[in-house]
Amino acid sequence: xxxxxxxxxxxxxxxxxxxxxxxxxxxxxxxxxxxxxxxxxxxxxxxxxxxxxxxxxxxxxxxxxxxxxxxxxxxxxxxxxxxxxxxxxxxxxxxxxxxxxxxxxxxxxxxxxxxxxxxxxxxxxxxxxxxxxxxxxxxxxxxxxxxxxxxxxxxxxxxxxxxxxxxxxxxxxxxxxxxxxxxxxxxxxxxxxxxxxxxxxxxxxxxxxxxxxxxxxxxxxxxxxxxxxxxxxxxxxxxxxxxxxxxxxxxxxxxxxxxxxxxxxx
Amino acid sequence: xxxxxxxxxxxxxxxxxxxxxxxxxxxxxxxxxxxxxxxxxxxxxxxxxxxxxxxxxxxxxxxxxxxxxxxxxxxxxxxxxxxxxxxxxxxxxxxxxxxxxxxxxxxxxxxxxxxxxxxxxxxxxxxxxxxxxxxxxxxxxxxxxxxxxxxxxxxxxxxxxxxxxxxxxxxxxxxxxxxxxxxxxxxxxxxxxxxxxxxxxxxxxxxxxxxxxxxxxxxxxxxxxxxxxxxxxxxxxxxxxxxxxxxxxxxxxxxxxxxxxxxxxxxxxxxxxxxxxxxxxxxxxxxxxxxxxxxxxxxxxx
Numbered sequence: 001x002x003x004x005x006x007x008x009x010x011x012x013x014x015x016x017x018x019x020x021x022x023x024x025x026x027x028x029x030x031x032x033x034x035x036x037x038x039x040x041x042x043x044x045x046x047x048x049x050x051x052x053x054x055x056x057x058x059x060x061x062x063x064x065x066x067x068x069x070x071x072x073x074x075x076x077x078x079x080x081x082x083x084x085x086x087x088x089x090x091x092x093x094x095x096x097x098x099x100x101x102x103x104x105x106x107x108x109x110x111x112x113x114x115x116x117x118x119x120x121x122x123x124x125x126x127x128x129x130x131x132x133x134x135x136x137x138x139x140x141x142x143x144x145x146x147x148x149x150x151x152x153x154x155x156x157x158x159x160x161x162x163x164x165x166x167x168x169x170x171x172x173x174x175x176x177x178x179x180x181x182x183x184x185x186x187x188x189x190x191x192x193x194x195x196x197x198x199x200x201x202x203x204x205x206x207x208x209x210x211x212x213x214x215x216x217x218x219x220x221x222x223x224x225x226x227x228x229x230x231x232x233x234x235x236x237x238x239x240x241x242x243x244x245x246x247x248x249x250x251x252x253x254x255x256x257x258x259x260x261x262x263x264x265x266x
Numbered sequence: 267x268x269x270x271x272x273x274x275x276x277x278x279x280x281x282x283x284x285x286x287x288x289x290x291x292x293x294x295x296x297x298x299x300x301x302x303x304x305x306x307x308x309x310x311x312x313x314x315x316x317x318x319x320x321x322x323x324x325x326x327x328x329x330x331x332x333x334x335x336x337x338x339x340x341x342x343x344x345x346x347x348x349x350x351x352x353x354x355x356x357x358x359x360x361x362x363x364x365x366x367x368x369x370x371x372x373x374x375x376x377x378x379x380x381x382x383x384x385x386x387x388x389x390x391x392x393x394x395x396x397x398x399x400x401x402x403x404x405x406x407x408x409x410x411x412x413x414x415x416x417x418x419x420x421x422x423x424x425x426x427x428x429x430x431x432x433x434x435x436x437x438x439x440x441x442x443x444x445x446x447x448x449x450x451x452x453x454x455x456x457x458x459x460x461x462x463x464x465x466x467x468x469x470x471x472x473x474x475x476x477x478x479x480x481x482x483x484x485x486x487x488x489x490x491x492x493x494x495x496x497x498x499x500x501x502x503x504x505x506x507x508x509x510x511x512x513x514x515x516x517x518x519x520x521x522x523x524x525x526x527x528x529x530x531x532x533x534x535x536x537x538x539x540x541x542x543x544x545x546x547x548x549x550x551x552x553x554x555x556x557x558x559x560x561x562x563x564x565x566x567x568x
Binding site: 002003004005008012104105106108109110111112113114115116261263264266 | 282312316319321322323341342344345347349351352353354355356357359360364367368369371372373374408411
């Protein structure tokens with residue numbers, strides 16, 4: 001586990017990965033096991049319709065069918081809770097990746113080896129992508145199995161599409177955090193910058209459909225490319241996925257470019 | 267610059283914003299020598315060293331190592347260079363062995379038998395988690411990782427800090443062996459005796475600027491020491507005032523204090539006329555060496 005920066009980074013994260021893995025499995029099982037209750041209790045649909053449109057938009061993505069398996073999972077899990085958790089993990093990972101090592105002071109020793117700086121950034125990024133994909137795969141598996149147990153009849157490839165989109169969103173913001181960390185070498189700064197970006201992006205995507213003047217700007221939010229096309233019902237939207245991948249590439253390039261020539265802190 | 271030049275810098279300058287790190291450092295380090303980089307804390311030693319490793323970029327000036335530009339060929343330079351950081355930080359969650367294996371992989375493979383040989387010489391237990399190690403033991407791991415790839419050049423920033431005297435001796439032996447193998451050592455220090463002990467040549471740096479580069483023998487010749495000689499009975503001041511190289515002679519009852527430049531021979535012989543109880547030598551501080559250096563510069567100028 002110590003033969004490359006990639007593996008060492010995963011090794012350092014092994015407890016965190018275990019913790020998050022357990023969290024995601026529990027979350028999946030919990031949410032899915034509540035579904036039979038919701039399905040049989042049709043009053044909930046009536047109740048939800050009483051809520052103000054704004055509240056609905058903000059927390060559930062404005063979907064109007066809560067009792068179907070897809071509608072339920074989309075609004076209760078994938079609109080807010082799951083991406084938020086994945087983003088907490090991704091941003092924490094991204095900001096620690098390079099800036100964390102710089103603050104600890106171990107970067108001097110690491111980069112005094114014959115290792116180009118771009119390779120350090122790339123290996124840390126690969127570890128980020130791998131970890132997020134691993135957790136998302138686990139979440140997908142937990143949903144699939146528990147969904148089968150309560151006869152939800154989920155389409156597994158569409159479930160995979162939304163999970164994959166969420167992973168892409170995580171990678172995008174993780175790369176943003178990595179870029180800020182690479183540019184400035186400060187973990188805290190990187191976390192708050194990426195966190196603020198998440199906040200604005202989420203609100204922009206959630207509120208835009210309600211506010212006329214804001215609507216054209218919805219396409220500026222990465223969240224829109226994650227869930228705007230409702231992958232759980234419609235399958236993966238290739239264009240939207242490509243936008244997130246492109247954005248990630250931009251952040252990664254910025255990370256390498258800013259880190260390339262910079263003085264490292266002692 | 268010729269083939270025997272390992273490190274070459276010319277006008278190497280680094281400013282952190284407006285704050286100076288180093289100014290116009292020009293020096294050459296030759297193959298197979300132990301080169302000391304002497305200066306008080308904050309003089310800019312670490313700045314020079316981190317620039318050579320391409321961890322920070324110079325504001326202006328050039329530097330080559332093995333004839334290769336440190337920025338454009340930094341990767342190739344680091345392939346042949348072992349480095350001990352001044353503020354050594356290790357991975358607390360690993361053991362010494364794990365840390366060294368990791369660094370070994372990153373540098374393209376390491377001869378583990380050599381690592382173990384170094385560890386036993388330095389009396390360092392590699393199986394302990396780094397978080398439980400004392401400062402001195404961490405420093406040993408830092409030294410092992412610098413030496414373990416038998417690099418052609420070692421750049422060591424304050425290598426003996428935190429080492430107990432026995433380990434310092436072992437380190438000096440390590441340096442001598444490295445030199446005997448024709449490899450080059452560049453080490454920084456703020457302690458004059460250490461530099462005298464191991465180095466062939468010394469660059470003295472102060473407030474970011476190079477004061478002088480000298481053979482250690484020259485430096486020793488002009489080294490000043492404050493001596494205190496305790497005699498069995500009272501002595502007279504006159505007997506000592508005329509000795510060359512001896513200044514500031516003061517006798518109080520049976521105790522003589524004076525400043526000596528260079529060799530002690532004449533003074534010791536004069537003192538041996540009476541019965542000597544004790545000789546106490548105060549090593550000069552770096553500041554005193556600088557003062558001496560500047561005074562002489564001025565007297566030459568006059």
